[in-house]
Amino acid sequence: MRIVLGLEYRGVGFCGWQSQPQGCGVQDALEAAVSAIAGEKIGVTAAGRTDTGVHAAFQVAHFDTPTQRPLTAWVRGVNSHLPQGVAVLWAREAGEDFHARFAATQRGYRYVLLNHPVRPGLNHGMIGWHHRPLDAAVMNLAAASLIGQHDFSAFRAAECQARSPVKELRLAHIERRGDYLLCDFRADGFLHHMVRNLMGGLVQVGAGSQPPGWMREILDGRDRTRAAPTFDAAGLYLTHIRYPAHFALPESSERWLFA
Structure with a gap:
């Protein structure tokens, strides 16, 4: 099963999106939280990598898991394991043709x-x-x-x-x-x-x-x-990621502070 997440994060305190050996990337925090809900080690792929200190009002990531959970678990459950400054906004199921990075237009x-x-x-x-x-x-x-x-x-x-x-x-x-x-x-x-x-x-x-x-x-x-x-x-x-219309995913977040 492929799960797609929309999330937001504050770049302060993280060394960018990408996973780092010292575990200071947003990716490290998200993978640990998703893995806690899935009950197995999970790797996530994002639409784009942000640098140290850069924020995301709207980031999209996906992961694969055989674990069956309600979509609410991938939002509220994952958020309960995330540090302050990172939050999952929504979760969707997607087919294997979806890729957070390569499918973005x-x-x-x-x-x-x-x-x-x-x-x-x-x-x-x-x-x-x-x-x-x-x-x-x-x-x-x-x-x-x-x-x-x-x-x-x-x-x-x-x-x-x-x-x-x-x-x-x-x-x-x-x-x-x-x-x-x-x-x-x-x-x-x-x-x-x-x-x-x-x-x-x-x-x-x-x-x-x-x-x-x-x-x-x-x-x-x-x-x-x-x-x-x-x-x-x-x-x-x-702030913005667009995918082909058939994926039916949001392009941005309504929670954006500087809209």
Whole structure:
């Protein structure tokens, strides 16, 4: 039997999604909790790996088990074994043709950025911050030039293990809400640190340190060393995962705080 889970987690205190020898990954916590309910050792596969400090308002994972349990057990039962900061939102049964990672056709991230002279206290670790005034309109102009299928090598981490740097960026939009900038990105897939590297460049453009056309120049140059530094992980959330319609799965969570 293949079970699909929708979950959310706070990246603070974890060393990212992926399982680690020291057991500090979100995957480690979820596998231990699922295994406790299944009564056997279970491995889980997620739609995407998030880095240390990155959050998920909506993550999807699947696992296989011969154990028969009501779907409520895979939600409330698993949650009773999870640490604070991680919660399963729903559970579904799926056929063997479903794969949390390879069946996904689109993923989305949101970067929540506080644009204020004073750093955050209450939301420390949960939002990014930039002290200089940022022009969202200029940032949108720069972001629009990146839409489409491109080689994103200039925004790719050196340790990225993706087979190809070519991705199709389908949405890049910045919306100001008071002192906050909500920066949304959707694509067929993302490279390691791609969104954080895009944010680093867009912040420079928004602050007036670079012109809007600079982002496209960096993209076309395919040289990571010419781009802006990688932006802080704190404000980054995995928010959206799309699968073919026949799987009948949600694409996002209604519990999302910054909707």
